[in-house]
Amino acid sequence: MNTTLENSQQTNNSIYELIASQFSWAPLAVLYQFLKSLDTQEYVPMLTALIEKANLNDKVNKEVQAWEQERLNPSRTRLVVKLINHTDLDFEVGEHNLQWNADEQHPTQILPWDIQAWKFDLAYTRRLGSPSKDMFKHFIVFGDKEFGFRFDFGLRVNTSFGVISPTLTPVRTHTLTSIGTSPIQCTTRITRTAREEPYGFTVELTLS
Numbered sequence: 001m002n003t004t005l006e007n008s009q010q011t012n013n014s015i016y017e018l019i020a021s022q023f024s025w026a027p028l029a030v031l032y033q034f035l036k037s038l039d040t041q042e043y044v045p046m047l048t049a050l051i052e053k054a055n056l057n058d059k060v061n062k063e064v065q066a067w068e069q070e071r072l073n074p075s076r077t078r079l080v081v082k083l084i085n086h087t088d089l090d091f092e093v094g095e096h097n098l099q100w101n102a103d104e105q106h107p108t109q110i111l112p113w114d115i116q117a118w119k120f121d122l123a124y125t126r127r128l129g130s131p132s133k134d135m136f137k138h139f140i141v142f143g144d145k146e147f148g149f150r151f152d153f154g155l156r157v158n159t160s161f162g163v164i165s166p167t168l169t170p171v172r173t174h175t176l177t178s179i180g181t182s183p184i185q186c187t188t189r190i191t192r193t194a195r196e197e198p199y200g201f202t203v204e205l206t207l208s
Contacts, residue, residue: 026050026053026086027086027208030086053113053115056115057084057115060082060115060116060117061082063117064080064082064117064202067080067117067119068080068192068200068202072121072198072200074124074197074198075123075124075125075198076121076122076123076124076198077121077122077123077124077135077136077155077198077199077200078119078120078121078122078200079119079120079122079153079155079200079201079202079203080117080118080119080120080192080200080201080202080203081117081118081119081120081151081153081202081203081204081205082115082116082117082191082202082203082204082205083107083110083114083115083116083117083118083204083205083206083207084115084204084205084206084207085110085111085112085113085114085115085207086113086206086207086208087112087113087184087207087208088112088113089112089143089147089184089207090109090110090111090112090114091109091110091142091143091147091148091149092109092142092143092144093107093108093109093140093141093142094140094141094142094143094144094148095139095140095141096138096139096140096141097138097139098120098138098140101120101121103121104118104119104120104121105117105118105119106118106120107140107142110142120138122135122136122138122155123135123136124155124197124198124199126157126197129166130159131159132156132157132158132159133156133157133159134154134155134156135154135155135156135157135198136154136155137152137153137154137173138152138153138154139151139152139153141179143179143180144180145180145181146180146181146182147180147182147184148178148179148180148184149176149177149178149179149180149184149186149207150175150176150177150179151174151175151176151188151205152173152174152175152177153172153173153174153175153203154172154173155170155171155172155173155199155201156170156171156173157169157170157171157197157199158170158171168197170193170199172190172193172199172201174188174189174190174203175188176188176205184207184208185207185208186205186206186207187205187206187208188203188204188205188206189203189204190202190203190204191203191204
């Protein structure tokens, strides 16, 4: 085999391996478009942009992990939210029913292709022997009438009373809904839950 051709193939293989290792979090459709661009002279800026996105993703993941490991007052439930915006749209924060806390990191604006995280420390009050109770129900609206979405989230603790002690069952709700005239694909999933009171959890939101 020609040495120059062999070196070129090794270089391409290295690029593909780098993409596979760094960008496994991205949707296959997005990766496919970038892989197609590697056949052009523009692959270097494309790859650089992907690396920057991967670095941002790593930074946000570390922030999320740090918040998850912090010790909190038992009268507060921590909700951590990670958002990945796989669109070229920006979203302003609109209507919501939260009271922002100075110690929290709450959303202000979502930029195109952005990745960011927020934390909310929400009141949790449950006395011994309490019946089932909604601890909190909140929502945040983002965007405008054309491109917008709504995030609803809550925590309910169901109590069933046994002979020895009651059994507590946390029910965590998380809904992401496109509400603009032009639909946005929205998905949400829980990535971490605490097994004990006050039942904190982490949610990942994805826009595409």
